[in-house]
Amino acid sequence: MAKFTLNGVEREVPDGINLIEAALLFGVRIPHYCYHPGLSPEGNCRMCAVEIEGIPKLQTACTTLVADGMVVHTESEKVIRERTEVMEFLLRNHPIDCPICDQAGECGLQKYYMEHGLHDSRVAVEEKILKRKRVDLGPLVVLDSERCILCSRCVRFCDEIAGVRELVLANRGGRSEITTFPGRTLENPYSGNVIDICPVGALTSKDFRFKVRVWFLKTAGSICPGCERGCNIYIEQYQNEVQRIRPRANLDVNRWWICDDGRLDYKWINRDRLLRAEGEAGAHSPERADEEAARILREAGSVLLVASPRSSNENLFALKRFRDAALPRAALVGGSFRKPWEGDRILKRPDRNPNRKGMEILGLSGDLEGALRKAPDCVLVVENDLLGDRPDLADLLRGKKLIALASNRDATAEKAALRIPVCTYAETEGSWTNFEGRTQAFHPVLKAVGESRPVFRVLEGIARALGASLEWSDFGALREETFQAAPALGSLSPSPGGGAHAL
């Protein structure tokens, strides 16, 4: 541990951390641009200058490690003047086009100008050096060179995290700019992270730009459904449609990053939703749908229930309880939901199902093909697009009555004799257990669309119509029972709330 004095107060911090991190432990935020906790320090923006007694010149807090006996001032007159001058320098050629900039509202230049700048520009607009305004860097990212402050976060991200040399700082002086290496594009599978870590509006997302002003967005912490890593994310919505996904920092799971596939894995939430229950005779109210499901299940000689490795632990447990309470003779197996992809050494895992581990812990794995070969009369599929994912199962499913509890009009729902709408993970509470056995909660950010209900509520309704007793007072009661019944799920992992900007 090191003892140092911060703004007149003696503090103790772990050895080996820099002054930005040390000050942050006591709620003192030192402004910075080029420093990012996930990248090597470079000390190029000079915004983090602090005064250290005994050293005549100001020092950069991002490259200075705290040391025993150090006396540091972060708000002295000299420091404040330096910040204002750095801001003036960084804005020397800035086009001041905030009204049309996608970053407005979450921009480090706006933030620090209001806190530490507030100067009038001494450079007339016509004297500013013009640079390229719309540079297509790759499939996800557009660069506006005039807004760039040359902090090099994006270059370091590609070099150090993605492990590819795609971006470079070219030219000199006022003409310096970020560009791709000749003949290359910014297309590594993690390229979208440069948008999040760019502290200004220089790198914007092709997918998100000009869709909605950021101050209209509503945000909730969630978990990426894209693979069994379970990266922590923010889902951001406007008018009950997901607009973008951003990483939520969790040092134990995904650090500050997500992959591009995870970033774009939200469009299905907004489109092709099943809004009302539909059967062979047309649309049904929720109550009528539950009764119709009960009728089909009652009339079937044999029933197979198919669970999904993308269902929450709570919904999987509810399905087990449903079987025990309402259909004790029915078979119950877990199926795949999405075909594997190639994992990598960074985050992506080969298994694209977010809750394979939870499904195994709850004892719901099994031989799906074998169960289908036993020729059940009726198959109730819960949150699982069996036919879309495994078209090869079409023969085994032919001639069976299908009931689908589905959020979207997927291939399985379209073929079902009865389809009942259920909420996506963005509309409900739940938890998934990742490949390491870490159980993480997600929270609703959207209102349920149409007449969709949480899976466990639909199962309660069908059980009621079958004359069985199955009821939870609220989601909390279901969660408590789930975790009591399956101690191997562990307890819910803490849910940190840090963003990727880390300004």
Ligand code: SF4
């Ligand atoms: S584009 Fe953004 S992240 Fe890259 S150097 Fe410029 S300001 Fe920094």
Ligand code: SF4
């Ligand atoms: S690595 Fe997996 S969990 Fe993480 S963002 Fe990508 S798809 Fe989502």
Ligand code: FES
């Ligand atoms: S010099 Fe320290 S954050 Fe840029």
